[in-house]
Amino acid sequence: LVVLSTMMSAAQDDNSKAYTRAKRITDMQRMAQAMQDIQSGFFYNNVDIVRDGAKTLKETIVHVGPTIDEISNKDIYEQYMLNSEKMTHKTKKKIERRAQDVMDRFEKGDAVQALQAYSKIAEQCMKCHVRLRKW
Numbered sequence: 001l002v003v004l005s006t007m008m009s010a011a012q013d014d015n016s017k018a019y020t021r022a023k024r025i026t027d028m029q030r031m032a033q034a035m036q037d038i039q040s041g042f043f044y045n046n047v048d049i050v051r052d053g054a055k056t057l058k059e060t061i062v063h064v065g066p067t068i069d070e071i072s073n074k075d076i077y078e079q080y081m082l083n084s085e086k087m088t089h090k091t092k093k094k095i096e097r098r099a100q101d102v103m104d105r106f107e108k109g110d111a112v113q114a115l116q117a118y119s120k121i122a123e124q125c126m127k128c129h130v131r132l133r134k135w
Contacts, residue, residue: 018068030060035125038102038118042111050106050114054099057121061095064088087131091124098124 037053040046065088101117 019063019065021067021069024064024067027060027063031057031125034060035118035122041106042115042118045111047107051103054103057099058096061092061099064092088128091128094124095121 034053034057037056038050039053041049041051041053066085070084098117098121102114102121105111105114105117
């Protein structure tokens, strides 16, 4: 009975940590706000706003991935069509790196290069939304 209780508790912990569609939506909204913050920081020449936006973006992007529904899908064709884990991982790494570039460049006074890095982040966002989200 104790073993069963422990197993059920562990299963509940796993489910509470599972990445759901609702969590993905929340993360996407947080990242959209972070991008807006970075842009506002550029326009107001405020390094603190840029830094906060880039930091939020970096902290949030690490959570993005396939949802529990996508992972547990047993349909082979749908698994193939939704096989986005590799692309998602590459996109996440690029966004993390570019967010750091935005902070570093803007702090050094190179707004042009910071804006180019920002543009590369937006490009990665759109690639994902066009290819994986079928926009």
